Amino acid sequence: MTLQYALELVGTFVFAISGALAIREREHDLFGAGFTGFITAIGGGTLRDILLDSYPLVWIGDIYFLYAILLGVLAAFIFPNFLSQLRKTFFLFDTLGIGFFTVLGVEKALSLGVRPEIAAIMGMFSAVMGGVIRDTLTNEIPILFRKEIYASACLAGAILYLLLNYLGLDRDLNLLISMSMVISIRLVAVKYKLSLPRLD
Template sequence: MEITTTYTIETLGTIAFAISGTFAAMQKRLDPFGVLIIAFVTSIGGGTVRDMLLGDTPVAWMRNVNYCLLILFTSIATIFFKTHIKKFKVTLFLFDSLGLGLFTMVGVEKGLLFGLSPGMCVALGTITGCFGGVIRDTLLNTIPLIFRKEIYATACIIGGALYFALVYFNVENNLARFIVIAFIFSLRVIVVRYKLALPKFTY
């Protein structure tokens, strides 16, 4: 059951970030090849950085071609159905927020699999959730969300800490996973809806 649930979460996260990357690339009017590249780096960027830090090589998408095929088909399907989705910006935001929650959970569990401390697991969850978006935004010549005042990485950190709090209070593991993913997604929606942000430092 554990393996099945983890694989399902990772698959959903890959789909969510592939859609997010595809919409981001289409907003910048990239050609089809460029759209596919951005979809790939958005989906695999965080996991690649995580696996390299752990020394878990070859990285996950190199060991399992199904991830590459999933990203390819998801991106193509998103391009095909783009005419049915008018609000690109809203769609990008929603799928990016969903992917953030899903991949944060994947990163936390990968850290646990390697026997790391809770703090390091939360850090890995944050890296897994955020770095695909960082690479995507950098390639698209946009300041990554993680470096702006918007609450982004903070949502991953709080969500990761929440997971360990739930485990401490003996919440069933699958329920804890769902709560964390829903929390990160909801926090992002609330933050953007009410324009909440961390303070900026000026000099």
């Protein structure tokens, strides 16, 4: 529990950094960068909780999430060059992050009593919608529509979690396996530039 909570704060911190750095090349000032860092970090979980009517929202009920975001944005302000050079490290963090938040999102949705099909969607939303909202606000084509297999990796991991959960697998083991699924699909897809077929 304490480990999971710590990981949630670290994940929020990392999402805030990557959100703030994402708009670096453009005409945005410090405030704009902080704002996008904030939106990236809270967007997915906020959308999930509004759709499921689960209040108070995580970052409103527990102020430490806001502090994790402020720290992330501050880090992006103070060390932008250093952090940008860590691009590969961040890609790894982001990949770990979407795996982690997917599974937590599925668990939260299940705990609120929805059906597994809905929980799978909520898990994916938790992981990717922060980036989608950020991209929409900044007039970019959302990552979801651009990148090699991204949100679909989350959906696959969410479905695996639900399946193993249904089969009665131990929760911690399931969490580890399903996260690894998301992460592996994403890493392999990026390495070999795999993408899903297009409609035509």
